[in-house]
Amino acid sequence: MSAPLLAVENVGMKFGGFIALQGVTTEFRPGRVTSIIGPNGAGKSTFFNVLSGVLTPSTGSVRFKGDDLKGTRQHEFVHRGIARSYQITNIFPDLSVHENVRVAAQAGRARYNIWTNRNRFPELDARADKALESVGLIAKRNETAKFLAHGQQRALEIAIALISDPELLLLDEPTAGMGPEETKEMVALLEKLAAERTILLVEHKMKMILGLSDRILVLHHGQLIADGTPHEIQTDPEVRRVYLGQNHGYA
Numbered sequence: 001m002s003a004p005l006l007a008v009e010n011v012g013m014k015f016g017g018f019i020a021l022q023g024v025t026t027e028f029r030p031g032r033v034t035s036i037i038g039p040n041g042a043g044k045s046t047f048f049n050v051l052s053g054v055l056t057p058s059t060g061s062v063r064f065k066g067d068d069l070k071g072t073r074q075h076e077f078v079h080r081g082i083a084r085s086y087q088i089t090n091i092f093p094d095l096s097v098h099e100n101v102r103v104a105a106q107a108g109r110a111r112y113n114i115w116t117n118r119n120r121f122p123e124l125d126a127r128a129d130k131a132l133e134s135v136g137l138i139a140k141r142n143e144t145a146k147f148l149a150h151g152q153q154r155a156l157e158i159a160i161a162l163i164s165d166p167e168l169l170l171l172d173e174p175t176a177g178m179g180p181e182e183t184k185e186m187v188a189l190l191e192k193l194a195a196e197r198t199i200l201l202v203e204h205k206m207k208m209i210l211g212l213s214d215r216i217l218v219l220h221h222g223q224l225i226a227d228g229t230p231h232e233i234q235t236d237p238e239v240r241r242v243y244l245g246q247n248h249g250y251a
């Protein structure tokens with residue numbers, strides 16, 4: 001079995017007196033799609049924020065390829081090989097599709113500063129186009145981002161996250177706000193991307209998760225209550241109890 005890419009040990013997160021995460025211990029191995037699910041307020045976003053460096057856990061440790069991430073600043077996560085997209089559309093609406101990704105490429109470059117002529121770094125254009133190709137947006141490269149369909153804007157966010165060629169890609173509700181057709185396209189894109197990197201996602205759409213994931217983690221009241229294959233999760237009595245009465249299209 002391959003070594004873990006990310007090892008989470010006894011992670012807890014407190015906000016004042018409120019415990020949002022407690023005693024979470026798990027590992028993520030390379031080349032898999034893992035989904036994190038759980039009812040509203042279960043701690044999914046908090047866990048994601050801990051894994052991507054937005055939050056420092058109150059207790060416990062997160063190791064990436066053996067290195068403790070404690071003290072690592074958020075922008076350094078990208079250099080280490082961890083990138084994430086955000087739930088809220090996070091693009092520059094008035095820039096072109098290509099410019100959106102290129103800005104991300106520039107931002108990740110230590111030698112670049114805003115006074116440098118952009119033509120000095122033609123490889124940034126090539127990298128931006130490569131990221132657009134991998135999400136199927138290359139034909140839209142010169143369009144203004146705000147005119148893209150919602151699903152295409154979400155794909156653009158993923159292209160931005162891909163610019164650093166991360167080993168671990170964290171996606172926060174990549175199909176939020178999408179209808180069935182756009183969801184299907186996003187699933188196809190995620191399956192394609194998963195061939196080359198490890199993907200971790202938070203999602204609410206249960207049917208989509210069951211079809212896409214190799215593994216599912218279930219959080220409830222800040223604790224990991226189940227961890228298994230889609231089949232194991234679907235038949236887990238505790239998970240069924242937690243979801244009972246909630247309209248997640250689960251059963």
Ligand SMILES: Nc1ncnc2c1ncn2[C@@H]1O[C@H](COP(=O)(O)OP(=O)(O)OP(=O)(O)O)[C@@H](O)[C@H]1O
Pocket residue numbers: 015018019020038039040041042043044045046047
């Ligand atoms: N910065 C914060 N300060 C105080 N409480 C917080 C903070 N962030 C999250 N919480 C609380 O922690 C709990 C878990 O929140 P979190 O957003 O992680 O849940 P979630 O599973 O992502 O929920 P949802 O599915 O609704 O997005 C909630 O009760 C929330 O109110």
